[in-house]
Amino acid sequence: MELLSVSAVNWSRAQFALTAGYHWLFVPLTIGLALIMSVMETIYVRTGDPKWKSTAKFWQKIFGINFAIGIATGIILEFQFGTNWSNYSWFVGDIFGAPLAIEGIVAFFLEATFISIMFFGWNRVSKNMHLASTWLVTLGATLSAYWILVANAWMQYPVGMEFNPDTVRNEMNDFWAVISSPIAVNKFLHAVFSCWGFAAAFVLGVSSWYLLKKRHQDFALKSIKVGMIVGLSGFVLLAVTGDGSGHEVAQKQPMKLAAMEGLYHGKEGAGLIAVGMLNPAKQAYNDRVDPYLFKMEIPKLLSLLGYRDANAFVPGIENIIDGGYTLPDGTVALSFRERKERGEKAIQALADYKTATAEGRLDDAAQHKRILDENYAHFGYGYLESEADLVPDVPLTFYTFHLMVIIGCYFILFFLIVWYFVHKKKMHTERWLQYVALWSIPLAYIAGQCGWAVAEMGRQPWTIQDVLPVQTAVSAVATGNIVATFILFAIIFTGMLVAEVTIMVKQIKKGPDFPPEVSGSNRLIEIDED
């Protein structure tokens, strides 16, 4: 039927992806820069050195430009759950809405209130109060990430809820389970550390540009020092939390893990692909075509990552569809067909329950409810049609995952090298490294986008893992409307992005308002020692 056509689902997804993609161009920079400028301002307040004040203020300006556009895209994300995912909003709104509301009450007001003191308060409040405000902005930004990632993590791994057939929705019964879910905590940390790394890469790149141009070198080296500490910590912690993410995905979303690795046939002691290329001739999960053109593996690492056991069995896409292997909890995995059957049983039981209740047949209703409860874990499978529906876009998930990991590893190396040259007080003379830093900025953007592509595309077809597939979550809005708003968003966001980039470039070209008597390369050595 037209209302729930595939194209309406796809356009709704495209619209969400567009908004989220744009959102994630700006948000990581604000969250990460918030920390960096807070550190800089702290040094200023501690040392009283006006150069640090100018340094902090310059990055605050960049922060402000990004912040505005970050919230412009953010508001659309929040309301899109309603406008485009109307079924979803009712079906899980009882759990999903709460973190969004708390995000507003706890985090956004903190951010919005203290941002005005941060921007307009330099001459109106005391130094310490101003510093506190800057840190509160950082806290607000970081908290907002926590709450929205609690919401996102819950979609990947729904916990703390039970289905209520009377209201036909999932209802929260354990708030703590929702907000302390291991997926949520790990996702939050991974995302925030990525923001640190991202912003640090940005700060290093821009600062290196000044070094290349031999302008504001004093400022640039100060920025690099703070940036490299934040950046190295960020990327090292990203590796740690990335490992945690991999482990969680293996437990809760095995299909996503299989897609990330292009793993069709499961095996024991599975290796992690370091570099590889997929075979475009592979069309279906069971067509027996070799999925790889070539690959270089690190032996046993995937088993170790996923199950903390170098010889553990990692199921591939075929295994997950065919079932029959032993799950970590000792039970035997069901096949897609079995899960679909049980999902259909659950849906039918819900329908029967509603009828029986309406007709006052309470004993029958209780019987149907029992069947529903027994099969609810497979509810969403009842809406899927064929095996292929269960498989996410493998090439997209595979490449974005590997690109993200490769760029992440590259940045660890990069920050170590920068650290070395800063330590040797040679950062301002190594032009090759300055060029590398400058051209690394786009890599940070690519890695961030890839990360979200893995997380979100890799969990298709689910909006809520195993409970609600995308086609059942969408609003009953005809495709034409969605296409129209998609185009409008694309135009507006792109226009904003272009304006934002040129504004940033102008601001960077203009440079910081550094106290003139101390800028210049003759002071570099002394500055390096402070």
Place this chain on the structure above:
Amino acid sequence: MITYEFLQNYWWFIISLLGGLLVFLLFVQGGQSMLHSLGRTEDEKKLLVNALGRKWEYTFTTLVTFGGAFFASFPLFYSTSFGGAYWVWMIILFCFVLQAVSYEFQSKPGNIFGKGTYRAFLFINGVLGTFLLGAAVATFFTGSEFTVNKGNIVGLGDAGPVISQWQNPLHGIEALGDARNWFLGLAVLFLARTLASLFFVNRLNHDILVDRSRKFTLYNGVPFVVFFLAFLIWTLVADGYAVNPETKVVFLEPAKYLHNFLDMPLVLIVFLLGVVGVLYGIFATVFRPEYNKGIWFAGVGTVLTVTMLFLVAGYNHTAYYPSSIDLQSSLTVQNSSSSEFTLGVMSIVSLLVPFVLAYIFYAWRALEKKSLGLDDLQADEHSY
């Protein structure tokens, strides 16, 4: 005793209060709609932009929080209205997206589209944002064309697995076919402009603009009163969407909203106090040349009036989001709310609100010990 019913009513009150605060804070939008008429020289416009630019984030954040809180407490509304009246909400969102970058970008070199464009965005947000929000809220009284059936998720009906369906292909724009929606839309637009005038009188250290704002208070206050009374009187005498407390059947009741006021005298008294506050703020500002505290009376009055209007829409066995084509699909505080558990958790979180208000008050005071003049803009590096 904290019962489910208490929590549902508590959350309807919180939503109503957020609605009231949001409408008050729409003075930012009202001001944006007058940038070109109130401000005549570039300096004047710049001062107006900067006075509003220190406040816009509060309005924006309140809108986001209003949305989030509505989602958390009444998810069926979120699902039905946003997914149904698609175009109304989308246009409102577009307006606010345009606003979000316009302050920060307008005076920055390299902004591509030029200052005039960003100010035009602010104007669009000022006019359309307020009008459409008002018109959307009016549908809480006039009704919309949708059907809801939660059981549809099993996908056995004609509609497929669709819980709520908008039955008009215009997806919300059809609300403009009802004059009563126009009245409240225009009332909110002119209220926002009136509040903005009062805000400028209070905030600005600029004689010409303050004098002109005083006149604008009158020019906008009069149409506001006219449109608001038209909406109010019509609504009081019109049929309203009542719920039978025993059977939960929704039916049309003549003068339902008038009865609600009479059945809830406290709501009526606070409503009237609010109206008096708004009128006093307007009249005192217009007729007393040195008086500049009108924004506080009108502001508090706005919060009270709007909050009470929301209460009248949802309390006393009333469907707050009625369906005009299928009465039994109408949303009530009871049938659209979150579970008792979720409302309970959210209620505990809501205890943080006074704390939030306290630091907002602190920040507002810290930045505004004195009024804002052109010399402040020169001293301030972050001015727009």
